[in-house]
Amino acid sequence: MDVRALPDPPAGAAAPRPSAPPDAHGERTVERLLAAGRVLVLSGAGISTESGIPDYRGPTGSRRRHTPMTYQEFTGSEDSRRRYWARSHLGWETIVSARPNAGHRAVARLAAAGRVMGVITQNVDGLHAAAGTREAVELHGSLHRVICLTCHNTVSRAHLDQRLREANPGFRDIAARMNPDGDAEPAREQEADFHTVPCQVCGTGTLKPDVVFFGESVPKPRVAHCYELVDAASALLVAGSSLTVMSGLRFVRRAAKQGKPVAIVNQGPTRGDDLAAVRLDLPLGAALTELADRLGA
Structure with missing residues (x-):
């Protein structure tokens, strides 16, 4: 899909800010993807850090000093x-x-408005459901x-x-x-x-x-369901994941192989950057909230 051919956001959405930031073009591209609807969100630990839950590989991650049990x-x-x-x-x-933060709430708003058709989360904290997102597949289960x-x-x-x-x-x-x-x-x-x-x-x-512990496989029926969601989506939005492990990266690769735009919003590089149509290095809570606001969600 050519992201340039996507329709403008619906009437009533907020006008662009007069003084645009350096990545305004990227934000506009993600906005257009969401405006078109049927976007699938793949979220990772980065979306929950603002709720006080540490991540492994982000700017404040502890992967280098903490080895998880296998x-x-x-x-x-x-x-x-x-x-x-x-x-x-x-x-x-x-x-x-822990309570849902602005990022979780923005995803729930976008889903309720029909911009997001589903969520695959690599997190085990239950915060997407707590924010009101109904279609959230817990890829790695729940604590x-x-x-x-x-x-x-x-x-x-x-x-x-x-x-x-x-x-x-x-x-x-x-x-x-x-x-x-x-x-x-x-x-x-x-x-x-x-x-x-x-x-x-x-x-x-x-x-x-x-x-799902490190060294353990995600149940096959759950993976198959996630593939079905990717197949049904028009685009994939990665929110707060470094995509270091294959359990999440495989969905990015599938979407890219199908010619669907992949947008990544994450602080720090990811393993899927070379597959992304657009890449935003921004704090998730503020970035997703602004997108939801601009789309009137």
């Missing part, structure tokens, strides 16, 4: 699971208290659910949190640094004293957050 580590040893749940129990307060690896029973994280509180009174009083995947870092000796709890249904099963 699926193989988690399933391979009780010590690893104890370490994971000790850290996650500390970090859960940050996740559960708000917990699954038993033995009997596959699923419970809410709030339920597990209460059980962990009872098994570890006073543990939340520990001061620790927050990490991007919803955990925090206590001292090693404090981790060793943490008590995990088994599945209440089968009695012995290992509990795991219902998220």
